[in-house]
Amino acid sequence: MDRKSGALIHWPESNKKIQMLATLYTYRSAVHESTGKTPASVVFGAELRLPIDLISDRPKKDAGVNNYISHLQDRLKLTHAEVRQKMRIESDRMKTRYDLRANTGGFQVGEKVWLYNPKRTKGKSPKLQKSWEGPYIVVTRLNDVVYRIQKNPQAKMKIVHRQIDAVSRTPSQ
Known part of the structure; x- marks a missing residue:
């Protein structure tokens, strides 16, 4: 069974290779939240296509190999710049979320604390x-x-480590 594409698909045991290829295709053509792009567009500069796309899409005019390479390089540079920017933003967002929950303050001598000891x-x-x-x-x-x-x-007296032994100001933290 495969849940990558959001649909429940039953695969016979004999079709493991087809199952793997279908799962990889789904992964490579799905937009990733952290990059905002599909892995295929980041690596190849274009979205993946199925054989049915060749039948339904009309072929584009051949602009020449050099022109195609030039456009592909431009697309890849633009895509990589967008991905780097999006990854930087996502990294900052994750750091901010982590810092909000991080307990960086220590305890002072004489302060009351609780020890987690299940x-x-x-x-x-x-x-x-x-x-x-x-x-x-x-x-x-x-x-x-x-x-x-x-x-x-x-x-x-007990010697305790704040993170390992879970020492806290209140028992709910």
Whole structure:
């Protein structure tokens, strides 16, 4: 079954080569969101055509090999410039979206934090179990991402990494 083209197609097991070619054709002729172009137009300077296109389309007048090459080079240069510009815009958009969610702020000594520590008890739903422990107090900051935390003055200290051990200001983050 192939879902690339948006339609559900059943392929017999004996037609694997045809299935692969049809899937590749669909991929190469689909407009990509990040480039705004099809892979075929970026690589070949023209859209892919099916054999039926040769029957239905009238042949264009032959303008000569040199003229064709010149137009093809111009089309490819223009297409590549458009793709580079679109990729730059998409890259900036993805970076902006990532930066909005990135947690770059650290914790200060004395700040209360929660530690993600999922403990699974047999027979209980994981959704109903507590995954966060705390609040802990940051005792020392060893570097930007590693902290020494303690639940209370009598408890044993823990050394935790902010991303790996999932230390957070609130248990929902």
